[in-house]
Amino acid sequence: MNILSIDTSNQTMGIAIVKDGQLAGEYITNVKKNHSVRLMPAIDQLMRDTETSPEDLKKIVVAKGPGSFTGIRIGLSTAKTMAWALKIPVVAVSSLEAVAYQGSFFDQLICPFFDARRGLVYTGVYRWNASGELEHIEEEKNIMLTELLDKLAQQKSSVLFLSQDIELHRDVITQTMGDKAIIPESSHHVPRPSLLAQVGADKDADELHTLTPNYLRLAEAEANWLKQQQGKD
Amino acid sequence: MGEIMKKDQFILGIETSCDETAMAIVKNGVEVVANVVASQIESHKRFGGVVPEIASRHHVEQITIVLEETFEKANMSVEDMDAIAVTEGPGLVGALLIGVNSAKALAFAKNKPLVGVHHIAGHIYANRLNKEFSFPLLALVVSGGHTELIVMREHGSFEIIGETRDDAAGEAYDKVARTLQLPYPGGPHIDRLAKVGEANIDFPRAWLEDDSYDFSFSGLKSAVINTLHNAEQRGVTLKKEDVAASFQASVVEVLTAKTYKAAKEYGVKQVIVAGGVAANQGLRNELQLKFNDEIELLIPPLDLCTDNAAMIAAAGSIAYDQGHRAGWDLNANPSLDLEKYSLRGTL
Ligand SMILES: [Zn+2]
Numbered sequence: 059m060n061i062l063s064i065d066t067s068n069q070t071m072g073i074a075i076v077k078d079g080q081l082a083g084e085y086i087t088n089v090k091k092n093h094s095v096r097l098m099p100a101i102d103q104l105m106r107d108t109e110t111s112p113e114d115l116k117k118i119v120v121a122k123g124p125g126s127f128t129g130i131r132i133g134l135s136t137a138k139t140m141a142w143a144l145k146i147p148v149v150a151v152s153s154l155e156a157v158a159y160q161g162s163f164f165d166q167l168i169c170p171f172f173d174a175r176r177g178l179v180y181t182g183v184y185r186w187n188a189s190g191e192l193e194h195i196e197e198e199k200n201i202m203l204t205e206l207l208d209k210l211a212q213q214k215s216s217v218l219f220l221s222q223d224i225e226l227h228r229d230v231i232t233q234t235m236g237d238k239a240i241i242p243e244s245s246h247h248v249p250r251p252s253l254l255a256q257v258g259a260d261k262d263a264d265e266l267h268t269l270t271p272n273y274l275r276l277a278e279a280e281a282n283w284l285k286q287q288q289g290k291d
Numbered sequence: 292m293g294e295i296m297k298k299d300q301f302i303l304g305i306e307t308s309c310d311e312t313a314m315a316i317v318k319n320g321v322e323v324v325a326n327v328v329a330s331q332i333e334s335h336k337r338f339g340g341v342v343p344e345i346a347s348r349h350h351v352e353q354i355t356i357v358l359e360e361t362f363e364k365a366n367m368s369v370e371d372m373d374a375i376a377v378t379e380g381p382g383l384v385g386a387l388l389i390g391v392n393s394a395k396a397l398a399f400a401k402n403k404p405l406v407g408v409h410h411i412a413g414h415i416y417a418n419r420l421n422k423e424f425s426f427p428l429l430a431l432v433v434s435g436g437h438t439e440l441i442v443m444r445e446h447g448s449f450e451i452i453g454e455t456r457d458d459a460a461g462e463a464y465d466k467v468a469r470t471l472q473l474p475y476p477g478g479p480h481i482d483r484l485a486k487v488g489e490a491n492i493d494f495p496r497a498w499l500e501d502d503s504y505d506f507s508f509s510g511l512k513s514a515v516i517n518t519l520h521n522a523e524q525r526g527v528t529l530k531k532e533d534v535a536a537s538f539q540a541s542v543v544e545v546l547t548a549k550t551y552k553a554a555k556e557y558g559v560k561q562v563i564v565a566g567g568v569a570a571n572q573g574l575r576n577e578l579q580l581k582f583n584d585e586i587e588l589l590i591p592p593l594d595l596c597t598d599n600a601a602m603i604a605a606a607g608s609i610a611y612d613q614g615h616r617a618g619w620d621l622n623a624n625p626s627l628d629l630e631k632y633s634l635r636g637t638l
Contacts (some may be wrong), residue, residue, distance in 0.1 A: 064610065084612055092622065094388050094391065094392060094622050094623065095620045095622045096620070097391075097392070098395045098396070098399055098619035098620070098621075099618075099619045099620050101399065101619075102399065102619050112399065112400045112401075112402070115533065116327070127344065127347070127348075127385075128347070128385055128388060131347060131350075131351045131385070131388065131389055131392075132388060132392050134351055135350075135351050135354055135388075135389045135392045135393045135396070136392045136393070136396040137396075138351075138354060138355050138393075138395035139354060139355060139358070139392075139393040139397050139400070140396040140397075140399070140400045142355045142358060142359070143369055143397050143401055144400050144402035191486075206424065266355055267355050267359075268352075269358045270348075270351065270352055271348075271351065273348075277344040277345050277348060279342040279344065280342075280345065281346060283337060283338065
């Protein structure tokens with residue numbers, strides 16, 4: 059089975075083609091550049107290099123966020139439309155969960171996060187269970203990092219932190235968590251589209267038309283409007 | 292000697308520049324086969340205007356639903372298309388991006404040519420779905436974001452001879468409507484009130500320099516707002532209908548007079564009215580009166596005045612014939628220039 063995976067949800071832009079469980083090709087950039095301009099040329103190039111035609115694809119796996127609202131939508135509108143045109147299933151995977159897979163060999167808590175400004179992060183907590191499945195320990199949320207760290211510091215387990223934005227928060231993590239915080243070298247933090255494809259390979263397809271991004275946050279206008287409505291009561 | 296049968300051309304148009312997710316299939320650039328518009332107006336009403344982030348969220352939710360509905364209505368498949376045409380700008384960047392990326396994905400998956408379309412070129416070409424163009428022609432484009440006079444000497448060529456220096460006509464309508472506490476979007480409400488009101492308040496007409504085809508509506512907008520405030524302070528209540536009628540009289544008079552003058556000067560064979568404000572009954576009537584069979588006047592039916600994708604497919608058909616092709620690096624361009632865009636066909 060040939061799978062195309064797409065991740066444009068954060069700064070890293072990644073695509074991979076996996077054929078019958080084998081990685082055929084992977085393309086990753088980690089630069090602040092426009093995903094909209096570069097995504098389709100990259101897909102085109104990778105498909106040529108791996109001698110894959112669109113009709114050869116049997117599944118599309120896409121990272122559905124959290125992350126940049128615009129970035130997630132670029133990935134989702136591309137993936138949904140391609141899946142629709144090729145009449146193949148689309149599987150959307152949480153961008154946090156995809157990163158958590160990079161801690162595959164770590165048997166304690168795994169905490170991937172993306173910076174969401176003003177001390178906030180998009181984050182969740184995971185652990186590999188005895189039967190080799192990735193379990194959610196803490197639901198994915200948009201919260202203050204310090205709030206999460208206070209909670210994690212009370213646990214006995216070590217926590218593996220995985221984030222492209224790790225340097226923004228390294229100090230507060232190590233101050234709060236001490237030795238229990240495990241922070242790997244920089245390349246381990248980069249989301250891997252090949253892992254995304256692997257995660258999506260085993261998941262059931264999403265319903266194409268109703269598939270929406272995993273924003274974890276209301277649009278600002280919406281949040282303000284809701285606040286106003288509550289004020290009226 | 293039989294004539295060689297020319298194969299019919301089918302273009303899929305995709306439009307997501309503002310708050311409508313729209314797709315359409317147009318045959319030979321002139322015939323609508325299917326035209327689907329998913330409007331978000333209800334979602335934006337409570338905010339009193341289009342919220343870009345919310346518009347973008349809706350587009351990504353609607354995109355494949357609208358695709359499917361369009362092809363079902365046409366009883367066709369992507370294979371039958373000659374090209375995919377998409378609005379690349381101007382508009383809200385986040386909203387445009389959904390259409391652009393979706394169009395690229397579709398064209399790539401089905402190995403179809405991709406054509407980028409300028410939104411205003413689309414509004415103008417909405418008229419060609421009604422009647423063939425004869426050149427030179429003059430287009431008056433009036434919408435929430437635009438007020439322009441454009442001369443076309445041939446297909447795909449656009450020369451802007453006049454444009455607004457501040458607010459677009461539609462923008463002035465929306466702001467005055469808000470001041471009158473009319474629901475969003477305000478344009479149609481003003482038009483409706485103006486019909487029953489009396490234009491008995493003398494609002495300014497901004498003619499600018501004698502030889503200018505430019506427009507300015509911010510002075511008029513301020514005059515309306517000031518008049519309302521002054522009346523309020525004096526404890527006088529002005530009839531909303533009269534304010535609407537007087538405001539509309541000013542807008543319509545300037546638009547009509549400048550369009551007429553330009554039409555004469557450029558010796559055009561047709562005058563085209565395009566954009567959302569072309570749905571305005573007051574404007575339609577006045578233009579009809581003024582041109583009165585002297586010069587042919589084309590105004591699209593109401594559903595082709597507002598944003599739709601049939602107009603994008605219609606403009607895309609010409610661009611496709613003229614050899615415009617977009618690459619996989621096509622991007623959304625929120626401030627795409629019409630004259631530069633029109634040069635692409637000749638490069
Ligand atoms: Zn428009």
